[in-house]
Structures are given as structure tokens and as C-alpha cells.
Amino acid sequence: MNKFMDMLENVLMPVADKLNNNRYLTALRNGFMVALPLIIFGSMFVVIANLPFLDELIGEEAFATYQDLLGPASASTLSIMGLFVIMGIGYKMVEQRGGESVYGAAVAVASFLILTPQVVEDTAGGIPTNVLGAEGMFLGIFTAFFAAEIYQAFVKRDLTIKMPAGVPDAVSRSFSALIPIALTLTIFLVVRIIFGFTPFETVQEFIYTIIQEPLTALGSGLPATLIAVLLIQVFWFFGLHGQIIVNSVFDPIWYALNDQNLSAYQAGEELPNIVTKQFIDTFIVGIGGSGMTLAVLIAILLVAKSRQLKEIGKIATPPGIFNVNEPVIFGLPIIMNPLVIIPWLLAPVVVAFVTYMFMSVGIVPRPAGIIVPWTTPVLLSGYMATGNQIMGAVMQLINMAIVFIIWLPFLKVMDRQYYDNEQSEK
Structure with a gap:
């Protein structure tokens, strides 16, 4: 066991540390x-x-008006x-x-909008809302990264307009940002023009075809999901916030899948995806926090x-x-505790597999794309996430039972050890 833990620590800790400190993530x-x-x-x-x-x-008519x-x-x-994510990343x-963060948000959004086709149903002057949501998020993320970096590069080269003393501070900052913003947006305008002469026609189409579509297909599958869930547990075991590290990579994929389900749910169509943001947050993490520790506490x-x-x-x-654990x-502790490493790693992976199977055969409805607040208690969160379906709550109960059964023998061993130590100290 000690050799296994040493191996995990030597391999994963450097990687996790780099991910945790990566400025882009x-x-x-x-x-x-x-x-x-x-x-x-x-x-x-x-x-x-x-x-x-x-x-x-x-009545249906009143209900339609209500909606x-x-x-x-x-x-x-x-x-x-x-759009809000892009704004947040740029900021x-x-x-x-240490720069003017509000201009980081502004230049990120403006750069993204320059790359966005401003035509809706062959009518110029409009922006399709689908590219402002999860569908355009991949492009938005990359755009925000590049726009913020380019803007800061121009600022560092002191390509700014210096206003004389006495000019109000807000006005002075505005003019200081003028040239860096103008140069940054010009670069993105050139990129848009260049892509107009390619078979893809738009940057969105290029990103979706080359990057987003393959990654989304990968992230929606069971194998990648099980690996992501396992990595969350492994990172936590070594004292790193596994959910933050793994979500930094998978959230754009899971949110895109979530958005597809939400659109289908609102249209009354069949939900296309099992794995979404709420599949992870509601049926795994949302049962007491990472590791589904509410069932552990009940035990x-x-x-x-x-x-x-x-x-x-x-x-x-x-x-x-x-869900604060x-x-x-x-x-308990869980971090670096060899007595709990097996149930800690195993239980969420088993739960993810069982939940996926139940949803794939239709016993439990798929997540409806509704983002449930992460502090929502178990059962209520499952009910809401599946579009007010009682089987969502039932699935959470089944998941809690799975965690309870897996953890029980290990908790008994730990409890006996603690109890014997307490008795010997009397």
C-alpha cells in the first residue's frame, strides 16, 4: 500500500501542482x-x-403564456x-x-464578437444566440485567452496615450487603454477576414469541426467520465482540490453537453446526452460533496x-x-489516509458507472440541462436536475446506498482502531 501511495504521489503531485498553478486554467x-x-x-x-x-x-394556453x-x-x-464566461476569463x-481588469473583460468580449457571424437567417445585423451560449464557448475561451494576452503585451510595451496632469482618472485610464485595445481588436478583425477565405468560412466553424466536436464526443462517453471522476478523487486524496483541477479541463465540454440537453428539454424533445455538468454535480459530487461523503457520515x-x-x-x-464536506x-481524515483510499477512489467511480447505465436504459431520466445550485440538498437536487422527475431523487438514494455499502467495512476497521486507541489511553 505504501509503495502504491508513493508511486501515485511521485507521478501525480507534480502534474497536479502545475495544473493548480496554471494561469490559464x-x-x-x-x-x-x-x-x-x-x-x-x-x-x-x-x-x-x-x-x-x-x-x-x-390549462395549456395559460401555461404557454406563463412560460x-x-x-x-x-x-x-x-x-x-x-458571453459571461468570456467576460470573466478576460477580467x-x-x-x-496587475492590469486594468475591466478592459480585459471588454477586449475579450469585443474580440469574440468580431469573430462571431453577425447574420441571423440571412439577415445582416444580428448575432445568433446559440454562438453566445455553450456552443460558442470553446471559441470564446480561446479568444479570451489570446485577447487578454495580446492586450497586456501592448500595455507592457507602453503603447498608451499619456494624458496631462489634472485629467480625471477615469478619462486617463480610458485613453491609456485605447491603443492596446484598438490594436488587439484589429488583429482579431484580420483573423476573421482570413477565415472568410477558407472552406470553414468562420472561426466558429473551424473550432467546432476541429476541436469542439471531437472533445465533446469524448467527454460525453463513459470511459472519459470515469477517468475524470477517478482523477478528482486521486487529487483530493493528496490534498489538492480535485474538482477544481479536473473541472478546469472538462467544464467547457460538460456545459456544452448540458446546453444541448436544456435546448431539447425546453423544446419537448428527447434529451441527447447522459453525461453533462449536472450528471457530475448532482449525481456524484452533489451527494455531500466530492467523494459523496454524506453517505459516509450517515454510516x-x-x-x-x-x-x-x-x-x-x-x-x-x-x-x-x-454538500460542504x-x-x-x-x-476523518481522508487526505493521505491509507485506510480509506480504496473506498474513496472506488465509490464515486462505481456510482458514475451505475448512474450512466440506469440513464442509458431509461430507468432514470437524463439530466434536463437545469443548473441546480451546488448547495441544494440531496433528493431535491436530483428531482430538479431531471426536470422535476421523482426518479432523479430515487437515483440519488441508490447512489447513497452504494457508497454506504462500499465504505461500511472500511469505516468499521477505522472505528475499531480509533476505539482501541481511545481505550488504551484511559
């Missing part, structure tokens, strides 16, 4: 955090707009969430370098005899209900 993660409140707001109104049995209670009235809530947030990229409360585990159960269960991760 950090900006990507923080960019999603900027957009998260807006995404959750839109998702809440998707749930409210699709309450079960409401069409039967008020039309609430539609702008999701259309102005979820449907264009890529954070420039902020990391502790039921079987623990040692004072240490009993106290951990009492302290960690209330926050665990809302740092008390159990650091209090």
Missing part, C-alpha cells in the same frame, strides 16, 4: 465562477417555468452564458497581471463507537447536507 475556473450566479438564476426559472402538472391545473412570461429569465442568462487574465452516525468518529459525524453532517475530508 485558473482564469478559466474563475471565469466560470463569474458566470455562475447568472447561470443558477436562469436555471431556477427553467424549473419554475416547467413545474409538473401545472399545464393540467391552469412565455418567464422565458426571458433563461434566455438572457443560460442561453448566452458563454481574471488581466487581473492576474458513521449509525455504526461508530469511537469518540473521534462520533464527533466528526455530529460536526460534519449539518454542512454535509448542503471539508470537515469530513480533513477531520
Whole structure:
């Protein structure tokens, strides 16, 4: 066991450390955090707009009017969430370098819009909302990275307009950003013109064909999902926030898949994807936090005899209900604890496999693309994520039972060890 742990530490720790400190992944993660409140707001109104049995209670015509009235809530947030992510990435990229972060956000959005076809159904002067959402997110992410870097490069070369003393600070900063922004946007305009002479015609089409489509197909499959879930657990075991590290890579894929399901759900069509952002967040992470530790806490409360585990159960269960599990991760402990490495790594992988199978055969409905707030308690989150379907909550119960069964023998061993130590100290 010690040799295995040493091998994992020697191989994964350097990689994880580089990922954790990579400025691009950090900006990507923080960019999603900027957009998260807006995404959750839109998702809440998707749930409210699709309450079960409401069409039967008020009639189909009234229900359609009701949905039309609430539609702008999701259309102005979820449907264009890529725009908010781009803004957040540009802001954070420039902020990391100590620059004027608001101009980082502005230049990232403007650069993306320059690359975006401004035609809707052969009518000039419009921007299709689908490219402002998850579908255009890959291009948006790359654009935000490059735009922020190019802007900062021009600023560092002091290609700025210096205003005389006495000019208001806001005006002075605006003129200082003028030349770097103009040069940056000019570069992206040239890129747009060049792509207009290629078979792809637009940068969006190039990104979607060459990068996004293959990665999305990979990320939607079971093997890649199981690997991602396992890596989350491995990183956490060594004291690194596995979810942040892995999500930095997979979130653009999972959100794109999520958006496809949301569009199908709102149109009343069959949901195309099993693996989405909510598949991970609701049916794996959203059951007590990373490692699904709410079921572990229930097992502790039921079987623990040692004072240490009993106290951990009492302290960690209330926050665990809302998917905050740092008390159990650091209090059990889970980090670098060889007694728990097997259930810690195994349980979420088994749950991901079982959930995928249940959804693939239709026993449990697929996630409807609704972003449920991460602090939503178990059962309610499963119900909401599947479009108000009770089987979503049932699936979470099954998952908790799986985790409980896998963890139980290891907890008993740990509890016996703690109990014997406590008795010997008396």
C-alpha cells in the first residue's frame, strides 16, 4: 500500500501542482465562477417555468403564456452564458497581471464578437444566440485567452496615450487603454477576414469541426467520465482540490453537453446526452460533496463507537447536507489516509458507472440541462436536475446506498482502531 501511495504521489503531485498553478486554467475556473450566479438564476426559472402538472391545473394556453412570461429569465442568462464566461476569463487574465481588469473583460468580449457571424437567417445585423451560449464557448475561451494576452503585451510595451496632469482618472485610464485595445481588436478583425477565405468560412466553424466536436464526443462517453471522476478523487486524496483541477479541463465540454440537453428539454424533445455538468454535480459530487461523503457520515452516525468518529459525524453532517464536506475530508481524515483510499477512489467511480447505465436504459431520466445550485440538498437536487422527475431523487438514494455499502467495512476497521486507541489511553 505504501509503495502504491508513493508511486501515485511521485507521478501525480507534480502534474497536479502545475495544473493548480496554471494561469490559464485558473482564469478559466474563475471565469466560470463569474458566470455562475447568472447561470443558477436562469436555471431556477427553467424549473419554475416547467413545474409538473401545472399545464393540467391552469390549462395549456395559460401555461404557454406563463412560460412565455418567464422565458426571458433563461434566455438572457443560460442561453448566452458563454458571453459571461468570456467576460470573466478576460477580467481574471488581466487581473492576474496587475492590469486594468475591466478592459480585459471588454477586449475579450469585443474580440469574440468580431469573430462571431453577425447574420441571423440571412439577415445582416444580428448575432445568433446559440454562438453566445455553450456552443460558442470553446471559441470564446480561446479568444479570451489570446485577447487578454495580446492586450497586456501592448500595455507592457507602453503603447498608451499619456494624458496631462489634472485629467480625471477615469478619462486617463480610458485613453491609456485605447491603443492596446484598438490594436488587439484589429488583429482579431484580420483573423476573421482570413477565415472568410477558407472552406470553414468562420472561426466558429473551424473550432467546432476541429476541436469542439471531437472533445465533446469524448467527454460525453463513459470511459472519459470515469477517468475524470477517478482523477478528482486521486487529487483530493493528496490534498489538492480535485474538482477544481479536473473541472478546469472538462467544464467547457460538460456545459456544452448540458446546453444541448436544456435546448431539447425546453423544446419537448428527447434529451441527447447522459453525461453533462449536472450528471457530475448532482449525481456524484452533489451527494455531500466530492467523494459523496454524506453517505459516509450517515454510516458513521449509525455504526461508530469511537469518540473521534462520533464527533466528526455530529460536526460534519449539518454542512454535509448542503454538500460542504471539508470537515469530513480533513477531520476523518481522508487526505493521505491509507485506510480509506480504496473506498474513496472506488465509490464515486462505481456510482458514475451505475448512474450512466440506469440513464442509458431509461430507468432514470437524463439530466434536463437545469443548473441546480451546488448547495441544494440531496433528493431535491436530483428531482430538479431531471426536470422535476421523482426518479432523479430515487437515483440519488441508490447512489447513497452504494457508497454506504462500499465504505461500511472500511469505516468499521477505522472505528475499531480509533476505539482501541481511545481505550488504551484511559
